Amino acid sequence: DPAIADLVARIQKLKQERGAVILAHNYQVGDVQDVADLVGDSLELARWAATGSAPVILFCGVHFMAETAKILNPSRRVIVPDLDAGCPMADMITPEEVDRLRAEHPGAVVVTYVNSPAAVKAKSDICCTSANAVKIVNSIPESVPVIFIPDQFLGDFVQRQTGRNLILFRGFCPTHMRIMAKDIHQAKEEHPDALVLAHPECQPDVAMIADVVTSTSKMATEVRNFSGQTVIVGTETGMIHRLQKENPGKSFVAACTTCDCANMKVNSLEKILWALEDMAPEIEIPEEIRLPASQALQRMLDIA
Ligand code: 13P
């Protein structure tokens, strides 16, 4: 498509002039993934943001991910294609809620999934992503109670993996909620030899019938190592773009065809170009929130 080729050329040129690196999450639309310098899961994107050297990070994902990049890199400018790309799960938890949970459970450690606002991370002891949540919880002595926020289903998965009881919150991902165990069973009937992947944000009955429950980038590794032909993908549908691109010989079946995250999909090539032209919208975080939030994130990066 010549219109897309033209947009991509203009983005590449301006990106060089601005000294920007383009980071994209695995759920971004195909065109956005293809123009990015790095495509990954939340943990990889946080790591790259923490170690890269480009003066400008153009972050294509949702708001909390761009915030994480800024928290870890206060000296660099972090811009996004659209400030309205939020995460409904992240918006389910507030700093006041963390205070309330701490007051109810004195002495507990607060483990916060990165899908949360910066102000909530600032009130937390340590962060985790879907790739390292089990490891992070296992790093806390068994005698210490753990408050796990905001995702009840990731929390439930971690409970099953660690054999520990966690103090859970009621948050959830409305996108992953749409994946039903009956849809997986049906896809399995049609493709009996398929590998079934599920994200830990899925409901427990879905996670329990999957062959592998893991983060989006670890799914990509599982698929590379799978010797069979067909994979049933139990996560946001954008993931299939990357899987298909990396594995042209394999077939991918969405566990739920309506499972797109509307927020992830508001970013586009046009908005990337405009963000580079205007150097806006820009993510800014007050230092009194950024500092404690960076400690919770850094503790995670040190362990995982
Ligand atoms: P990953 O860290 O596995 O990429 O997940 C992020 C996310 O928002 C899942 O919905």
Ligand code: SF4
């Ligand atoms: Fe948030 Fe769910 Fe979208 Fe991930 S898929 S960004 S958890 S709403």
